[in-house]
Structures are given as C-alpha cells and as structure tokens.
Amino acid sequence: MNRKFYSNLIFDLSRKGRKGYRLPDTGCGASLEGIPANLLRESAPELPEVDEPSVVRHFTNLSTNNFGVDTGFYPLGSCTMKYNPKINEEMAALPNMSALHPLTPAAAAQGALEAYFTLQELLCEIGGMSEFTLNPFAGAHGELTGLMVIRAYHRSRGDMKRDTVIVPDSAHGTNPASAAVAGLKVVEVKSLPDGTVDVEALKPLLNDRVAAMMMTNPNTLGIFETRIPEIAAMVHEAGGLMYYDGANINPLVGVTRPGDMGFDVMHINLHKTFSTPHGGGGPGSGPVGVRKGLEQFLPSPRVVKLDDGTFALDSPETSLGQVSNLLGNFAVELRALAYILSLGKEGLREVGPMATLAANYIKESLRDLYRLPVDRVCKHEFVFDGLADKSTGVTTLNVAKRLLDFGFHAPTIYFPLLFHESLMIEPTETENLDTLNDFIKVMRQIADEAANNPDLVKNAPHDTPVRHPDDTAAALTPRVTVADLKSNDL
C-alpha cells in the first residue's frame, strides 16, 4: 500500500493578487486615519494569496494525510479507537445545540440541559453511581476532579492527614500524575505475575494516611481484577475511598458496574468507550461519578431537575468549585448521548462481549509467534512482549513500523512498562472478521519476515511518504516556522 503524501505549503500556492473573494465597493475607501502610528505595522503581513478552489483542494488534500479510524484499522491499546457512528456527528452539529451560547439562561436552554441531565442519569446507571458530573474535559481531568472530591470528603470529616494515594504498578501514567497535581503522595503497589494487584503487598500499605486507592478494571494488561470486593473492603476498613479509572470501561458496559464492586468515585472517558472521535490531544470528556453521600462535593455547576420537571443549574456551597467552562465539552457529551440511545440497552450489552471476543481471537491467533507474558483470558485488550523469537533482533518498534506498510495503525508500544517489548493490542467491537483476519495475517507475515529477512522489518516502513524521522533531532531542533518548512525537506 502506497499512500500518496500531500506536502505543499499554502505559501507555495500563493500568487500575487490572487483572491478567493470579491467585496462590493463601499465607496468609503480604506482609511487608516486616526489609528496611532505605533499601532500600525511597518510592512504588510506575509499572507498567502490564493483562489478558493486552491484553498479547498489544499486543505482537503492535507486532511487525507491523516490516518484515522475512518481510513483504517487502529488497534491502539488503552485508547479504544472504535468507529464513531456518523449519526452522533449529526446530533452534535444540530444548530439548536451547537450554536447555543454557554451563558444562555437555563430557561432558554431547557433542551440542552435535558440532554445533559439524561446523559448524567444514563452514566449513573452504567456505572452504578448515585450522581455524575460531565464537566471535566478528559480522563486525566476526571481523575483530578475525582481526587479533589475525595479530598473534600476527608476534609469535611476533619480528617486532614490523609495525603496518600495507592496506585498499582500497571496503572496508566495519568493516575500518579493526577494524584500529584491534586497534592497527594503516590505509593505503588505491585502486581502478581498474572497481572492482577498483589493483595498481600497491599496490606502493609494501608494506614490512616491513605486517602484513596486508584484502580483500573480491566487493568492495563486487559486482565479482569477479580479481587476488587476484597480490596475495597480493606481500603474502606482503613478509612480510604476506592477510585475507579473507567477510561477502559468498554468491556464492562452493561455487564457489570464499578459501583457494585465497591468503588466510591469513578470517571469514564466518553471519547473512548462512548464513541466520540479522539486522538491528537482532543477533544475529550471525562465525566465523574460518585456514590451516595459524596454528591455534595461534585464540581459546579450541576444540572438538576426541579419538581416541576424543568432543568436548572445549581452550585451548592459544599461543591469543590468549577473545574471547566461551565458544563464541559458539550459536543462530546451529545455524541455520547446519541451513541448510548442509538445502541439502547440491548446494543450496549453487546459492546463488551464483542470487544472481548475480538481481542481474544487475535491473541489466540498470534500467541505461537509473539510472546504472551500473561496467559489468561483477556478483556478488550492484551499485551505481547514482542516477538517470541528474540534471536532475530527485531524489536516491537520494528514490528510497529512494518505494520504501517500494510495500512494499519501501529498498536500501543512500550506501554505498560511491565515488559521490555510491550505491544498492546485493542481491536474494539466495531471491526468485522475480515479486518481482524487481515491484521492477523499481516502480523504472522511480519513474524515470518523477522525470521527470514530481518532487515526488511528493521528498515520499515518502506511505503510511507515519511520513512524514518529522526525522533531525537525533531525534539532537539524542531522546525516550527514557515521559513523552516519552506526548505521543503519534509
């Protein structure tokens, strides 16, 4: 597969005097009279002069350089890059939603508030929580918000010394980072060889300094943590709360609920499980749910339903305050609502089992050629520790680059940090059997190439427009100005 790469700069297309618009002559002329000299520029800005078709073609061609879930298979572990149904886009683009001013009075925005409230309620049901806020902008932002709720709870009881969060060694990097930003200390608990939290190692870590324990289930290895009720009982006994990192709740939706396992606070990544486009840093949404008794600490404003059936904004005094621009990323929330409602209860119940089936199918079809360090039934994702045959010198990075030649996005590599050659694959439920089989075939071919023609894999990719960017040089001497780019040595 040889994707054509479009590398023109719009400045290359510029020709003096070319325009994409025509304005009527107002008869007033253009006068700079009255503008102080120090505010006037000395020379005209260097803007491209282009006609409209050139502009349209330029940006359309640029957009085709991107790899996305709409152009190919994207098995990026821990990211749930599932297909995003186009109906969600239509709902988010409805003018009565997208054109709403954020400060529209509640009385004039009842439809939007009802949509927001409905999603809050649906997430409560999905998570087994009492209340949800949709205000946080991302998973990590949700973690921070949730930890702030936990701190507010401890403080409200006058328990000021709880300054520690326990995080498993398999956790997503955002967990310790969020704890640190929330002003809490991080203590790591080890995993057992089977990938689950070591309950014996947890015991000595529990004391009256523990504010919370953060857990991901299925964990970052895609393994279901079976001892959560027991862990929750121990953490609660020590006075701490249980935080659920629900970025990866995809395989559990409609099957089981964090609230039922003993978690007190959780977040969900709408941009992963609830199928709204993400990547490249945004946009996202990380709603936070809490069990009964913690609602009063959630960020403001809250959307509440009044006795007369109307919706209003509420900012209770016990709230930890505002964490975002009022109600968060509303368009992402609308997409998630459209996704949940269009799948319905029955459809949602199929998501997790199908994602689990697809992941296990790939794992079992490749385990003879790739090293499987944790050999268990996985949930929505699993981790290989590189190729089984280490004698060829072909690394996980090489395999990932070689996949690009076949039109697949690379899986997540070198994460989690538990293995040297981590290769983390998450197919999601939205791929058909043909795509899964194509991927398996290519992964088997790459293993074969590694054994018989290792240089072919080590020098990959061969068919991409940009072959071997120098990562170090790009970080040390980035080219960020037009003058840099004009040298056209992409």
Ligand SMILES: *Cc1c(COP(=O)(O)O)cnc(C)c1O
């Ligand atoms: C993606 C992810 C996060 C972080 O979510 P962002 O929206 O990227 O901030 C946290 N935890 C886990 C397990 C994740 O997969």
